[in-house]
Amino acid sequence: MLDAVLTRIDAGFPASLDRLLDLLRIPSISTDPAYRAECRRAAEWLVGELAAIGFDAAVRDTPGHPMVVAHWTKAGPDAPHVLFYAHYDVQPVDPVDLWTSPPFEPVVAEGPNGRERITARGASDDKGQLMTFVEACRAYVETTGGLPINVTILSEGEEESGSPSLVPFLEANKAELARDVALVCDTGMWDEDTPAVTTMLRxxxxxxxxxxxxxxxxxxxxxxxxxxxxxxxxxxxxxxxxxxxxxxxxxxxxxxxPELDPAVRANWDGLGFDGAAFLGAVGLSAPAGETDRTVLEKLWSRxxxxxxxxxxxxxxxxxxxxxxxxxxxxxxxxxxxxxxxxxxxxxxxxxxxxxxxxxxxxxxxxxxxxPGIRLSVDNPALAASLGALSDEWGRPTAITGSGGSIPVVGYFKDILGMDSVMAGFALDDDRIHSPNEKYDVRSYHKGIRSWARILAALAR
Amino acid sequence: MLDAVLTRIDAGFPASLDRLLDLLRIPSISTDPAYRAECRRAAEWLVGELAAIGFDAAVRDTPGHPMVVAHWTKAGPDAPHVLFYAHYDVQPVDPVDLWTSPPFEPVVAEGPNGRERITARGASDDKGQLMTFVEACRAYVETTGGLPINVTILSEGEEESGSPSLVPFLEANKAELARDVALVCDTGMWDEDTPAVTTMLRxxxxxxxxxxxxxxxxxxxxxxxxxxxxxxxxxxxxxxxxxxxxxxxxxxxxxxxPELDPAVRANWDGLGFDGAAFLGAVGLSAPAGETDRTVLEKLWSRxxxxxxxxxxxxxxxxxxxxxxxxxxxxxxxxxxxxxxxxxxxxxxxxxxxxxxxxxxxxxxxxxxxxPGIRLSVDNPALAASLGALSDEWGRPTAITGSGGSIPVVGYFKDILGMDSVMAGFALDDDRIHSPNEKYDVRSYHKGIRSWARILAALAR
Known part of the structure; x- marks a missing residue:
């Protein structure tokens, strides 16, 4: 059944791409009041798409930009129920004269590395990532008549402006939003061929x-x-x-x-991370910090x-x-x-x-x-996600940390009592927050396929 | 004749005060390039005043802010010839919000101690001190038709920014500037009633x-x-x-x-200096620095x-x-x-x-x-100055050190072969380099009288 879904994703990919381009044309810059109506338009566009797929979807007002909440509960009361999170707002575009094409007129073209890319503000952060999940759901429904598990989608429009409405919204809607586990799609691949799940945030x-x-x-x-x-x-x-x-x-x-879990340490050792090159790229000839720790430990787990x-x-x-x-x-x-x-x-x-x-x-x-956040390696949703991603990309999934924080993951834990699986398909060269932000067509296509596999794995 | 000069100083004091306020209104901040033109304006203002008194005065260009040089040689070839030095530039004013009145809009008003004070940047350091000498010369000339000795005045505009032009200027003008002795007015009183000549500078x-x-x-x-x-x-x-x-x-x-000369140590011990009170006055409950030294040593000789x-x-x-x-x-x-x-x-x-x-x-x-500086106690100009100051203030003059440096005194010694008598009328509470810098009206008035007495004493 999964194979049929994947085949449908491949066949329908041009249409999936068109829908992403439609969303990218909406300048939903959350930090600039001049784009307030555009943020609402993006939310309404998303609700329309989700409703078309069969979700019970609604624009939900907040004192700031609206939330989008959509439910799929037709998998029945005994099926798992996950909360998917991504944001529909984007960063400002200044300095706009450094863009090679207008930021809200997406261009799909071959990049200098020979790969097709989608160039637009929000292509990678976070509209492209948001749509990987939406399109996976669409293909699943169109192929099988439904989703294999229950799904709630939460998409906010204030992630790039400090999320002032998020905590009150979560607190006011705990019962509706607290699910078995969250799937948060706002992170990246380890490298262009290696998928990653982030399990540690400082x-x-x-x-x-x-x-x-x-x-x-x-x-x-x-x-x-x-x-x-x-x-x-x-x-x-x-x-x-x-x-x-x-x-x-x-x-x-x-x-x-904590000391590093041996399984995680082994996974990191397999990543081939070059700490000297990482630091050398910003002009640093030697590391600082604890002398008995690797650069990756210093960045992710110390x-x-x-x-x-x-x-x-x-x-x-x-x-x-x-x-x-x-x-x-x-x-x-x-x-x-x-x-x-x-x-x-x-x-x-x-x-x-x-x-x-x-x-x-x-x-x-x-x-x-x-506090720091750590997803236990024993979490069954993590295991399912790691396996599904490895199947799609043909190599073991990296278990990564992140030195920075992703506040929503902390809120899900504190307010909803829910762990998060952080997976995404952004690449280090996506230029998020910068001119000429891009998302590889391959990230988008295989990202959709990845979520289909994860949905299937979570149903098992 | 001196009595007539002193009487004239008293009668003309309101006009002397007005002239100082005019100079204080010029924001001659030497360290900030934005005030370059203001520094020149201060120099030109000073030349105008000195020329009006009868000096042969000129603005002299340097690669930085200009020098003012003025000569009075009408006392004849056999009379002593001194070089007077003070600076016309001032420190920056930040944090400007801590000032109770704008730093370059001088206010004359009674202070919390019941004494009239002039509040402005540069009031004490060093425009007020500069003008004590100028006004003493003015009164002398107006009363007696001339000065009792020959006088060269040198005023620089870079004292608060490291004096980059001073050494080249002294070297280029040795014959013009090397005189019997220098009178340097950039120091303070021992206390509000006790005059001081400084013989030691860090x-x-x-x-x-x-x-x-x-x-x-x-x-x-x-x-x-x-x-x-x-x-x-x-x-x-x-x-x-x-x-x-x-x-x-x-x-x-x-x-x-060097370790302190025992005679100097005895002199300092006689000053009755209270280190704890000195620090307590600015909110400090304990000293810093070398644990085996007195506060006065730390300030003057360490x-x-x-x-x-x-x-x-x-x-x-x-x-x-x-x-x-x-x-x-x-x-x-x-x-x-x-x-x-x-x-x-x-x-x-x-x-x-x-x-x-x-x-x-x-x-x-x-x-x-x-380098640090020490003035020989045998210098006859020093003896004349000590006596004149004691006459004006009615008590013995203290012979002090100073923790601050006055590099010009070193340059006079090294380049012009000339010792310096350092006398001035600043008080410890003048808040120099700080917001609400002030100069007591009494410092200004009796400072003018003091210089008239010193000029007379040097003529004997």
Missing amino acids: GLVGEEVTITCADQDLHSGMYGGAAPNPIHVLARILAGLHDDAGRVTLDGFYDGV PTAEVNGITGGYTGNGFKTVLPSKASAKVSFRLVGDQDPDAIRASFRAYVEAALPPAAKVSFEPHGGS | GLVGEEVTITCADQDLHSGMYGGAAPNPIHVLARILAGLHDDAGRVTLDGFYDGV PTAEVNGITGGYTGNGFKTVLPSKASAKVSFRLVGDQDPDAIRASFRAYVEAALPPAAKVSFEPHGGS
Whole structure:
């Protein structure tokens, strides 16, 4: 039966491509109020397509851009029920003069690498990915009369503008949206031939620390040598965050940090990742961080302490011999496993307080906190997805981490109590958020086939 | 005759004050290229005033901001000939929102201590001090028809930006500028009632250090933990500049640092200086620096390493998880005795280079360098000045050191072979280089009277 679905996907691919191009022509830029009506138009277009397939689909208003929610429950009460998530909004297009074709007039043409590509804003992030799932459902329904499992589709229009309506919407619709597992399609392939499922996302704790010494800026000639300098105090504090082996020194920092599962480590070892080349591409001749960890571990499975900004004293042109009153830094911690954001924040604050010399004072401003996310390798939906993807692409699926966060996955876990399988078909060269964003025709075609296989596997 | 001059000073004081306010309205910020024309305007204003008094005055171009040079030689070839120095440029004004009145709209009003004060950038450093001498000359000429000695006035417009044009100018004009002794007016009173002549100045080496890691800003989620962070590198370098006893760690840093002469130590002990109160007045409950030195030693006779500014990464509102490409700091060293500025700079650079991790690069930008200065107590102009100041203020003149550097005094010694008497009327609470800089009206008035007395004393 799956074979028939795949055959139908291949035969209907030109029409699937046309439908994606229709969606790409709608400039649903969520962050720019001028495109508010376009965002709604994209939502309505999507509802129309889903209703045509047979979903019970609706545009759902929020204080911001609307959600699209669509249900397929004809697989019966005993069948699995998944929640699929992708977003229909896109990034702005500036600088528009760097585009080789208008961003909302999609072009399908051969790229420099000899592969057909779809060039348009949103082709890869995230309309192309969204439509891989929609078209897989269409082919399944058209071939077999239905879907092999129950499916709810949630598509938001604010992912590129901070998702202000998402948490309230999830909280208001828990019973409707909490399903067995989420399928989140906003990530990429490991490389152009190797599919990937992302199972690890680092969390984030942000903290701004301000050191104050004198109650006013001082002249370093008049006071220097006797008056404490908050830049010195801050430098000592920041320098002390890591030891010589690159480990973070905060008390209890590594509590809840798991060692890598041997199966995952084996999978990573098989990826052939070249850490030196990865860093060399941005001009770095050597890594930083824990000396006993690989670059991939540092990026995906190890926690960090990072200073994202620092300022104090005179920073303009020339020189000013000021001894400043204040100095401040923005510090972030990437979290993994069961590290507790509140405990990390508290430990950092305690460390700073303890490091203060007598004449210095400190204040803190919190900037968000979320734990890391890890999908257990035992999750049956993960196993089904890995197998289905390997079948489609003809090679083992990579089990990857991501150093950045995907907030929706955290919300699904916290609010809906639901794990997420993160799979997608974007490539590193898709130029998402940049001019000339593209999605390979192959990503789109095999992405549709991949979801058909995953739907079939989840039914087993 | 001196009494008549002093009477004239008192009678003409409102007009003297108006002239100072005119000068304070010119925003002659030398370190910011945007104010280039304003610096020239200040120089031209000063030449106009000096010419009106009877000086042979001219704006003299340099590659930077112009010099003002004015000669009075009508006292005849046998009279003493002094060189008076003060600067007409001022510090930047940021943070401008901390000013209670616009920095270049001077306000004369009673301060919290019940004394009239002039609030404006440059009121104390150094336009008010400059004008004490100009107005003393004016009163002398208006009262007696001339000055009692020959006087050359040199005023530069680059003192707050490292004086790049000063050395070449002195070297090119040695014969014109090398006089019996220099009178340098850029220092302060011992306290509000006790005049002071400064005989010891710390030197200064300024150095800007920039650390570069990646060749572009990176996303801390994607690269954090593996990519070196230049803020971390910089923090470690700056933290390592001092040991736990507050001593500077650079190789050879204390070469040429003399122990205090016992007689000078006794003099300082007699000043009744309260280090805890000095620091407490600016909100500091404890000192920094060398743990085995008094506060006065730290300020006047000990060298320092100080970070005057630091910047890197995102420093705006909110939070941005950037892993920056660069971070930089402005570092200064106060020098004493025979410490060699070039050797200190070289030692700092060697320390930084040695501390760099493999993937980091460094660049340096020098910002001036001058050695410490000590004036011989045998100088007859010093004795005359001490007596004149004691007469005006009614108590013995303190012989002090100063933690700040006045490089011009070193240049006068090295290039023109001339000692300097450093006298001035600034007070510790003048907030120079800070928001709400002020100069007491009393400092200005009695400063003018003091210079009239010194001119008379030098003629004897």
